[in-house]
Each structure stands twice: as structure tokens, then as C-alpha cells.
Amino acid sequence: MNIEFIGHQGLHNPSQGICDEYELSAVNDFEALLEVRRRLALDHPGSMLLVSLDDRGQARYTSGHARLNLELDTPTEAELAALPPGCFEAGQYVGYTTCKDEFALCLRNLRERVAGTTFTDACGHGLTLDDAAVQEWIGFQQAPLTLLDQPLAALVVPVQDSADALVAFPNGYFTCDLSPAMNHAVVRHLQVQGYQLFGVGASYLGLLRAEPADAHVAAAVAEAFAALYNVEASNQAVFVATVMAAVGGQRHLWMRYTE
Numbered sequence: 001m002n003i004e005f006i007g008h009q010g011l012h013n014p015s016q017g018i019c020d021e022y023e024l025s026a027v028n029d030f031e032a033l034l035e036v037r038r039r040l041a042l043d044h045p046g047s048m049l050l051v052s053l054d055d056r057g058q059a060r061y062t063s064g065h066a067r068l069n070l071e072l073d074t075p076t077e078a079e080l081a082a083l084p085p086g087c088f089e090a091g092q093y094v095g096y097t098t099c100k101d102e103f104a105l106c107l108r109n110l111r112e113r114v115a116g117t118t119f120t121d122a123c124g125h126g127l128t129l130d131d132a133a134v135q136e137w138i139g140f141q142q143a144p145l146t147l148l149d150q151p152l153a154a155l156v157v158p159v160q161d162s163a164d165a166l167v168a169f170p171n172g173y174f175t176c177d178l179s180p181a182m183n184h185a186v187v188r189h190l191q192v193q194g195y196q197l198f199g200v201g202a203s204y205l206g207l208l209r210a211e212p213a214d215a216h217v218a219a220a221v222a223e224a225f226a227a228l229y230n231v232e233a234s235n236q237a238v239f240v241a242t243v244m245a246a247v248g249g250q251r252h253l254w255m256r257y258t259e
Helices: 030-042 056-070 077-082 100-114 119-123 131-142 162-167 180-191 215-228 233-247
Strands: 002-007 020-025 048-052 152-157 196-200 204-208 252-256
Touching (some): 030 048, 048 162, 100 162, 119 215, 162 196, 180 196, 180 215, 180 252, 215 233
Parallel strands (some): 048 196
Antiparallel strands (some): 048 152, 196 204, 204 252
16 A cells, blocks of 8 residues: 655645645555554544545535635634735635644534434434445455555545534535534434544445444444335345345444445
């Protein structure tokens, strides 16, 4: 695996300059990727690494629009006064993020925007999975490397709560998708089962737990997915069994947030 430190000013940085970035390429072993992510995080105490997943280019595009919709880069007067000169042109704030000094204001905005959104709200959005989407998800669960669009971006996000890492790579732009606030709520819901957000793509979120999911955890995930994807009562038993089989014994969990 190749690891290159890019910094925060890379042209294709998904965080738009508020977080440092590593580029990971030639990734041919999923467990090795998770270990590299863990080791890199040790080099940045107080931070976690958020990895790009599927269709990196599209994920960056929709994330940019999601960021604008959330107005993440809107500073208060006090925040504006504390920003360094590089954030201004001719004495005027440039109006978009360019440096890591703007991370704190983006995080404040994210927390304000997501505060009122719950897992129930996400379930009520009406997201569904057809048979083809379920089979695709099973395939990605069984062979996690197949989801990844390389090279990967690995963002150094200075947060303790993994759900807040979405500040660096918010997604959920189209009206049929779960919004960034809903994605934040889903991550918080799954944290109860020991999962933490570790990746964002154009269609999927990636979550990870310290130990493989046992039957209890797999059942809880299956129940959550049945609610999130609005599975009809007549299909729930089969769906729950399918999800439990795909999740059980795995540390990772892919969660589709698009229709």
C-alpha cells in the first residue's frame, strides 16, 4: 500500500481545505487498510481518519453541494475576526473554506444543523432498497475492497465523536437521499452497537466496530435497517435474516444512504 501525505491544500481534498489529507493507493487488503488507518490516527492525537469510499469524484461533487446547503462555512462575527489573513481578499472574507483555522466554525455549524434530527426522521424519509440493491450490499459486505474507488482520500478530522467527522465530508445532496443531518442521526443510532463512522462515499457510509458483530449486534443492525429502508412487514423476516447473515462476524458495516 502506498501512503502519501497531501496536507490540506490538495486540489481534490474532500474537506475543502479544513482537514489534512493522506492519499492511499494500491490497497489490496481490507484489514491492512484498517490497520494503516489506525496507525495514522496515532500520529494525530485527538483526531480520527475518515476515508473516501465509492465513486470518489461523485462523492466530492455532491459533498460540495451538501456543504453549501448546510452553510457550513458561514462564520459568526467573532469567528470572522479570529480568522487569519489568508482567509481574506482585499479585506473581505473569501466566502468559502481554505484553511484548517475554519474547521471549528464548520463543526459548530454542523452540530447546530443536525441537532434536531433523529433516527426516526431518517426512517421517515422513505428510503428503500430493491432486490438488486440488497444483493449489491451483500456483495460489498462479503468483499469490502470492491466498494472502494482508489486512490482513497483519508482525512485527518479533529473530532472525538465519529458522527461529527461528517463535517469534513458531508453527503446526502439529492432530495431522495438521506440528508447529512439524517446520516449523522443514523451514525449516532448505530454507535449504540459499537459502530463508529470511518468512511463516506457517493452512495455508502462505512462504519466499523472494535470487535466482529455477534448475533445480538447483527440482530440490532438488521432491525435498524428494516426500519431505515421501510421494509414491508411481509418481507421483514427474510430481510432481517439476510442482514444478520451479512453483518455477523464482521467488524465493518456498509450503509447505503441513497435511493
